[in-house]
Amino acid sequence: MTHDRIRLAADFDAAIERVTQALADQGFGVITRIDMHDTFKEKLGVSFPRYTILGACNPKLAHQAVSAAPEIGLLLPCNVTVEEADEGTLVRIPDAREMLGGSGLTEAPDLSELASDAGDRLDRVVAALRDG
Template identity: 55%
Template sequence: MDIALPTSMQTTFADALARTRDALAKNGFGVLTEIDMKATLKAKLGEDMEDYVILGACNPPLAHRAVTLDRQIGLLLPCNVVVRADPDDAATVIVEAMNPQLLVEVTGEPALRAVADEVTAKLQAAIDSLHTKVPKT
């Protein structure tokens, strides 16, 4: 099983990040956390890396259903979505959402399958929408 629902975009990092946030919102996800790995690693370790942001995305109704089925599932929430510059191609930004099917695999809780399927469909729709042309205003 793949751990990610991936795509890549030929755009700037700032545009990819903004479009990813918008795509998540349009599919019922709020961004609860944001970790700027580039800034954090530079500040804490003095290390340089490409643009890399982790968004902690949550769909409250689906998170509630999952936590109701398995209280420990909170250890795996929110769903992480990574927006990162491709270190091998400066014109490409990679967007990867955590594969929600991992929730079922990690916990072994078959009752989570329906929730994971719904989260997968919504995250995949968000990822797929990143390839839709955005009208210029």
């Protein structure tokens, strides 16, 4: 799966806020947050750099996608990762067109337009993060 990779000069907490806001500006809410560094510490007793998975969802697009092909729920929400890096914070955002349109889960024709819409929105998130 292809994805965009954005390096932010912001610290981790500020990066989480910027990513969350950029997603919100495009109609995505963060419905899940998994702090992997905390999970690894708690479950395995190991230290790990700060790494968070944000589960982003646009309710309108998700409803349309799951209505067209219920199996698409396996790919939802759209996961965006934010991780501490040597210089700043690294953000990864998936290509929704590839994820929804080329998943191999379904042949539902209605998903092409939805994948394009979601992809365009996520492209704008990437642009906002790069410009910010």
